[in-house]
Amino acid sequence: MHMGVMTSGRWAQSLAVVRIILVVLIALPTSFARAGDFNDGLCAANRGDYATAMREWKPLAEEGNPNAQFNVGQLYAKGYGVKKDQQEAAEWYRRSAEQGLAQAQYNLGHMYHFGEVGKPDYAEALRLYRLAAGQGMALAQLNVGMLYEAGNGVAQSYSEAVKWYRRAASQGLAPA
Numbered sequence: 001m002h003m004g005v006m007t008s009g010r011w012a013q014s015l016a017v018v019r020i021i022l023v024v025l026i027a028l029p030t031s032f033a034r035a036g037d038f039n040d041g042l043c044a045a046n047r048g049d050y051a052t053a054m055r056e057w058k059p060l061a062e063e064g065n066p067n068a069q070f071n072v073g074q075l076y077a078k079g080y081g082v083k084k085d086q087q088e089a090a091e092w093y094r095r096s097a098e099q100g101l102a103q104a105q106y107n108l109g110h111m112y113h114f115g116e117v118g119k120p121d122y123a124e125a126l127r128l129y130r131l132a133a134g135q136g137m138a139l140a141q142l143n144v145g146m147l148y149e150a151g152n153g154v155a156q157s158y159s160e161a162v163k164w165y166r167r168a169a170s171q172g173l174a175p176a
Contacts (some may be wrong), residue, residue, distance in 0.1 A: 010166045038068060047069070050081025061092060069096035077107070090117045097128065105132040106140045113143065113152075122153025133164070141168040142175060 041056030054075055060068035073092030076085045090111050097103035109128030112121040126147050132140035145164030148157050168175075 009093040016022075027137075028084045040053070041068070041071065050075055052081075061095070064095075066099040066101045066104065069093075069099075070101055070107075073104065073107065086111065086116050097131070100131075100135075102132040102135040102137045102140070105129070105135075106137055106143075109140065109143065120152075122147060124153075125154040133167070134151070137173070138168045138171040138173040140163075141171075142173055 034090045037056045038060055041053040041060075042054035044050070044056060052070065056087060057068040057072065057075075061072040069092050073096065075081055076092060077089035078084065090108060093104045093111070097108050105128045106154050109125045109132065111117050113125035114120060123171040126144065128175050129140045129143045129147070133144050143169065145161045147153050149161035150156070154160075
């Protein structure tokens with residue numbers, strides 16, 4: 001019995017495990033640093049230092065962080081720390097919404113609903129609101145109901161509107 005000898009198959013498995021561990025160990029400090037950057041951006045925004053928040057969040061947003069993308073969109077939408085730019089806000093919301101962030105789906109839907117990025121596009125607003133509503137967002141459910149009630153972007157249906165209003169109301173949303 002050769003207890004101390006590794007076969008080539010076991011050696012390859014061990015080497016693969018070591019590589020995985022090294023990748024994780026190398027990535028961990030970067031992940032923690034990035035989480036720090038995001039939190040530093042939150043602290044800056046809470047102080048009203050939106051330029052610093054943008055400097056912290058923009059690189060994260062460009063790397064694909066959906067929360068940072070949403071926050072960058074918010075800064076552009078409100079004109080906090082940057083020149084107000086609804087098109088740029090919509091682009092950052094879109095990137096975040098595509099990754100499933102309900103608030104970004106809702107905000108982008110709102111922009112299409114009310115023509116903040118061109119003419120109103122009720123069908124696109126409805127699509128985005130439904131995505132957010134499917135994640136339980138009461139305001140999105142309310143707006144889906146409003147679109148059905150008005151027949152904007154969809155065939156008018158009072159029964160469908162009531163269904164969506166009830167979903168929003170069941171979460172305590174008073175206007176529903």
